[in-house]
Amino acid sequence: MTHPPYGEPEYPESGYPGSGYPESESPGPDRPPAPAREPREPDPLAVAVGNASLLGAGYLIMGRRGLFWAAAVVTVPLVWLVAAKAETWCELVLLLWWAVVVAHGWRLARRHPAAGPRRGQRVLALALALPVLVTAGGLRFDAHGIADAVEEAREDGDCVAVVTAQERVGPGHRLAAAPVAARGDTVVEACERLDTAAGYLSGGLGGDLGMLKTGFGRLGTVLGEPGNERTVEATLKHFLGRLPTADGCRTVRIADWLRDRENGPEDLSGPSSATAARIAPEALMECGDTLMTDKEWANARDRYRRLLDEHPGDERAEEAREGIRKAGLAIELDNVRDLVAAADGMNTGYCRKPAKYSQAPAHREGANRALFVGDSEYTDKLPDGWHATDAAKAALVVCVDSAGMGKTVETCQYRDDDERVRSVTFREVEVRVKAYALRTGKLVTDRKLRISGSSCPYFISYYGSPPSQRSVTPSDSDVRDAFEPVVER
Incomplete structure (x- = not known):
């Protein structure tokens, strides 16, 4: 007994198990016979090409749906891993799996007794695999072109061009060339950190040295990563170019x-x-x-x-x-x-610690303007022309002590309230002065001035007991005569 040719029914037309007709009956003229399910005759090349699409098309060509779903269970996680990790080893694992699936489909189809060329299967396999492979190849080629543009922009130190180039990367690039796309993301991320550093440096231009320190620290971090020399240099150059403020x-x-x-x-x-x-x-x-x-x-x-x-x-x-x-x-x-x-006395302020003002008027012959400090009882009677309004215009600083009594001028008799006669001695006014040349701060005069004046007035006033001695009453001219040797040279 010989096996019927592959593709021909193994059972007689009168009926076969599962045909839907009784074995002893043949379909009548009113009911057409049901078509027989023919087993697939695989083309190994078509199966291999179909599996090369990573869509499991080769297994479907063979009618092996179980293998199709089993392959999908492995393929989908591997594709996700490549996209998520974006590392070369993930691509190598996926490539290895691709080779295994292609080889397995080829070998499985070759083992089929009726394996042989099938034009229809090849056309179908190419129709499924070719778009996938061409698209993947095109995406990888484009991804490398984008990567070259990103690298060129980084070499030029142009982070704006880096970001513009990397924005061309889409989901397809991240599937077909994940590591290449990820390298561009790394460059963009470095540029973003440089942009943050530039923000800190801008804050430093406002005088915040802490922000300046942070900005340079971040520049140093990015510079420590290979390939960022030019972008760091451009960021630093831009900052330094904004100086001075x-x-x-x-x-x-x-x-x-x-x-x-x-x-x-x-x-x-x-x-x-x-x-x-x-x-x-x-x-x-x-x-x-x-x-x-x-x-x-x-x-x-x-x-x-x-x-x-x-x-x-x-x-x-x-x-x-x-x-x-x-x-x-x-x-x-x-x-x-x-x-x-x-200075309010001989032992305070300028009188205790004289100092110079190098641009003060010179202490010269003739009258010199002066700043009079200390006791002002008599200096207020001096001519306005002798008074300087400010240290910048004074040639002298004259320190004036409190007035005392000098030599006796005259003694006069007065009758007090009790009708007793009292003797009152009138004495000159005595004032110690020190004069300093303001330009040098050196002492030029240290003397006691004796101020004369009128004595023995008809009436004298007093509180308590009658005084035994009193100072004369100087006139403005008397005061001027006494101080004139101090302000004139």
């Missing part, structure tokens, strides 16, 4: 920080130090001028001195020297004013 004193603080900051990568510290050296001279000069306007003389002088000490050959050196001179004079004048204001 509009505020000279703020720029000085930033320049000092850039120069003195803790050691870091040479790619950061080198350009920073060079920028600090570039902006410091002008910033020191501007800061000194600003502080002079704000009457912070000592701080202004410090900035001018730093300019001369740190940048002796700078073109602003002469201006800095003039600034130091003006600041020094302002400091002297402020000091003199404070001392004069504090």
Whole structure:
């Protein structure tokens, strides 16, 4: 007994199990016979090509639905793993699985007794596999092109171009070329961190050195990752290009920080130090001028001195020297004013600690304007032309002690309320004065002035017991005559 040819019914037309007709009966003329289910005759090449699509099409061509679903159970998680992990080893595992499925389909189809070329199956397999393979290949090719554009932009230090190029990556690229797409994501992420660092650096331009430190720290972190040298350099260059700021004193603080900051990568510290050296001279000069306007003389002088000490050959050196001179004079004048204001006697303020004001008028021949401090009982009677209104216009500072009594002028008799005769001695007014030349702060006069005046008036007033001695009553001219040797040279 021979086996019937493959594809022909194994059972007689009169009936076969499961045919739906009785074995002893044949279908009548009114009912057509049911078509017989023919077993699949696989084409090994078609099966292999169908499985190459990773859709399990080869197994469906063979009619092996169980294998189709079994392959799908493995294929779907592997594709998800490739997309999620985006690592090369995941792609290698998927590629290995692809080779296994293709080889298994080929071998399984070859073992079929009726295996052979089938044009229809090949056309179907190509129709299923070719779009998948072409699409995957095209996506991988495009992904590599995007990656090249991203890398080129990074080499140019252009993070905007990096992001623009990477935005072309779609879901298909992340399936067909996940590791390549992920590398672009890493570059974009580095650019985002650089953008954050740039934000901190911008805050540092406002004078917040803490933000400046944070910004440089983040730059250093990104620089420590290979391939980011140019983008870090571009970010740093953009920041340094915004210096100096509009505020000279703020720029000085930033320049000092850039120069003195803790050691870091040479790619950061080198350009920073060079920028600090570039902006410091002008910033020191501007800061000194600003502080002079704000009457912070000592701080202004410090900035001018730093300019001369740190940048002796700078073109602003002469201006800095003039600034130091003006600041020094302002400091002297402020000091003199404070001392004069504090002097209310011979042992206080300027009288205790005389100081100079180098730009004061010289103590010259003739009348000299003076600041009179201390007891003002008699100095208020001096001519207005002798009084200086401010230390900046005075040639002398005259310290005046409390008035005492000098030599006897005359003794007169007075009758008190009890009708008793009393003798009252009138004496000259005696005042000790010290005069200092304000330009040098040196003592030029130390004497006791004797002021004459009228004595023995017809009436005298007193409280309590009658006085035994009294001072004469000077006139304005008497006071002037006494003080004239002090203010005139």
